[in-house]
Amino acid sequence: MVFFTGAGISAESGISTFRDPDGYWSKYDPMKLASPEGFKEDPELVLRWYAARRQLAGKAQPNPGHLAITQFQKLFPHSVVITQNVDGLHARAGNEPVWELHGNIHRQKCLKCAEEVAFNPDNPDGINYCACGGMLRPDVVWFGESLSISILNQAFDAVKSCSLLFTIGTSTQVYPAAQLPFEALNQGAFVIEVNPEPTPFSAKADLSLRDPVGKVLPNLYEEFYAALF
Numbered sequence: 042m043v044f045f046t047g048a049g050i051s052a053e054s055g056i057s058t059f060r061d062p063d064g065y066w067s068k069y070d071p072m073k074l075a076s077p078e079g080f081k082e083d084p085e086l087v088l089r090w091y092a093a094r095r096q097l098a099g100k101a102q103p104n105p106g107h108l109a110i111t112q113f114q115k116l117f118p119h120s121v122v123i124t125q126n127v128d129g130l131h132a133r134a135g136n137e138p139v140w141e142l143h144g145n146i147h148r149q150k151c152l153k154c155a156e157e158v159a160f161n162p163d164n165p166d167g168i169n170y171c172a173c174g175g176m177l178r179p180d181v182v183w184f185g186e187s188l189s190i191s192i193l194n195q196a197f198d199a200v201k202s203c204s205l206l207f208t209i210g211t212s213t214q215v216y217p218a219a220q221l222p223f224e225a226l227n228q229g230a231f232v233i234e235v236n237p238e239p240t241p242f243s244a245k246a247d248l249s250l251r252d253p254v255g256k257v258l259p260n261l262y263e264e265f266y267a268a269l270f
């Protein structure tokens with residue numbers, strides 16, 4: 042099985058991509074907060090935004106959808122999670138393996154040598170430097186940047202050999218990741234979409250469900266389990 046996930050599953054844990062509960066960050070242009078140009082222009086602003094997102098993600102809890110994936114992975118050990126989310130909730134729910142196409146906000150890397158460096162406890166929200174002198178930046182894929190080819194290849198390989206793919210909480214509009222569910226269909230896998238809104242993929246899916254992930258996945262898990270044992 043492949044679980045391909047997007048913002049929708051995080052939203053059910055109270056995390057929304059560019060909005061925040063008190064609305065403070067809504068006034069900023071996402072392009073300034075999540076692009077190499079924006080970081081160059083105002084690194085402090087970008088780092089403060091990521092610190093706020095890390096805090097929000099740290100407080101959020103994995104929801105029943107994440108937890109059901111853990112159960113599925115125990116039942117079908119070669120199942121993988123391919124996510125566009127950067128909040129780390131899949132791993133915290135015990136999902137394993139999780140392939141993060143867009144990186145993870147709980148990591149940072151050097152702008153110059155790309156080395157991963159631990160957060161500085163004395164200055165977690167401000168500008169910090171790598172031993173090589175390069176400035177540290179969030180280890181995420183920004184607007185205008187390319188996804189890691191190795192993770193992407195790994196993802197396409199898994200999708201090409203899966204028998205069931207769930208596409209969960211993703212609008213299936215951002216390529217190349219949006220190609221994954223189509224790829225699964227093309228090779229003959231059964232594809233189930235779980236998304237509150239219809240997407241460009243809905244009409245193609247073998248099954249397209251509008252209920253929350255936190256309801257659909259635990260129910261499907263129960264049905265799988267009952268059918269197998």
Ligand SMILES: [Zn+2]
Nearest residue numbers: 151154171173
């Ligand atoms: Zn460096």
